[in-house]
Amino acid sequence: MLKNVDINMYDDKDKELLKSFSKQIKAFQIDKDNYVLGFYDRKIFEIVRIKGNIDIISQVLEQFQHVIINVPIRDYDIQKIINSLIRHNKICNKNIKKTVITNRYFLTEYTNNLEMIQIHLNNKKCDGNIPSLKNISKKIHKNHSDKLCSITCFFDKKTIKKLKSFLDKKYKTEKGGIFKINNTNHEILGNIYQVKIDTHENGAQEDVDVISSVYNFHTHPYNAYISHNCELGWPSLDDLKTYLFSFLSYDTFFHAISTLEGIYILSVHPKCINKLKKLDDIPLHLENWIDKHLYVSKENVKLPEGKYIKNFGNVNSGEQFVKYMATKKYPKWKCNIFSMNFLPWKILDENVYTCFSIHFPKIKGKCHIKKK
Numbered sequence: 001m002l003k004n005v006d007i008n009m010y011d012d013k014d015k016e017l018l019k020s021f022s023k024q025i026k027a028f029q030i031d032k033d034n035y036v037l038g039f040y041d042r043k044i045f046e047i048v049r050i051k052g053n054i055d056i057i058s059q060v061l062e063q064f065q066h067v068i069i070n071v072p073i074r075d076y077d078i079q080k081i082i083n084s085l086i087r088h089n090k091i092c093n094k095n096i097k098k099t100v101i102t103n104r105y106f107l108t109e110y111t112n113n114l115e116m117i118q119i120h121l122n123n124k125k126c127d128g129n130i131p132s133l134k135n136i137s138k139k140i141h142k143n144h145s146d147k148l149c150s151i152t153c154f155f156d157k158k159t160i161k162k163l164k165s166f167l168d169k170k171y172k173t174e175k176g177g178i179f180k181i182n183n184t185n186h187e188i189l190g191n192i193y194q195v196k197i198d199t200h201e202n203g204a205q206e207d208v209d210v211i212s213s214v215y216n217f218h219t220h221p222y223n224a225y226i227s228h229n230c231e232l233g234w235p236s237l238d239d240l241k242t243y244l245f246s247f248l249s250y251d252t253f254f255h256a257i258s259t260l261e262g263i264y265i266l267s268v269h270p271k272c273i274n275k276l277k278k279l280d281d282i283p284l285h286l287e288n289w290i291d292k293h294l295y296v297s298k299e300n301v302k303l304p305e306g307k308y309i310k311n312f313g314n315v316n317s318g319e320q321f322v323k324y325m326a327t328k329k330y331p332k333w334k335c336n337i338f339s340m341n342f343l344p345w346k347i348l349d350e351n352v353y354t355c356f357s358i359h360f361p362k363i364k365g366k367c368h369i370k371k372k
Ligand SMILES: [Zn+2]
Pocket: 218, 219, 220, 235, 236, 239, 257
């Protein structure tokens, strides 16, 4: 059933996926309306697309020792999707090796850059003991490592509305503010953190109270777009450097920027955290590199073209900006300095659990999760 792919028989979205990964991707196929696309590596089959009857997964399971299913995290349908996957394919407790919350940027076009829940299955003979969804959250693999902590966050509905309202034409200048986070327990996702606005004020980009907090934000309101004559409002060079400074000086775990296209989230890249946390200030060599490589001018950037960048293409959405930034590794340390997420309004408006993950250093071997 495993086939090399004949690209012509798929729909446009699948064609796009197949073109980007022509070498890695295989189709597991019953007929033209029922198939699974995924990455195949001898023993492992990682499903990235299911078309037609989802019972097809049982057949994939019969042939591979290790099957990974990626489901984008969306509030309104994630329980339903996972429930029907499990029941239709008679997946039992023994089959679920682990679940992982992860971000699969390579699937960006297709799912936006939502976090996914990955269910890792083995092909053990099932005893018919179908799990309750709670058991899935129990198997969530904690991303904490020896030196790093990681948490999954989502914005509270009212906070999303507020962050959007701050962009209104009536606000002549940007706003800044502080978030607090609250621990909640989700049936499938387990322990996740709800992000709420704590306080906000006007023109707070340089405000010490905001910068010195653990979770904070500022806005790029409508008027900022007018003054730059642009239609996209990604983080500026100053935004990046101010965030890095507040990470080094005040342990700021993330900074959100509310813009007309959506919310950008800046945090420090997990691979660079341990290099950075030793520093008190941004060293000159790093600042020079940031100035030279992470500056993307917004002046006169118009849609649909966006900004053309040589060897990359058109940066014409928040998703593309994040993708472009992910290509920029600091050569001295061979890692990205920033980890960036982008959550578009069209998804924020409809879902509660539009999740993003952040990482921060362990202190004396412990993860101190500050509430604000
Ligand atoms: Zn800004």
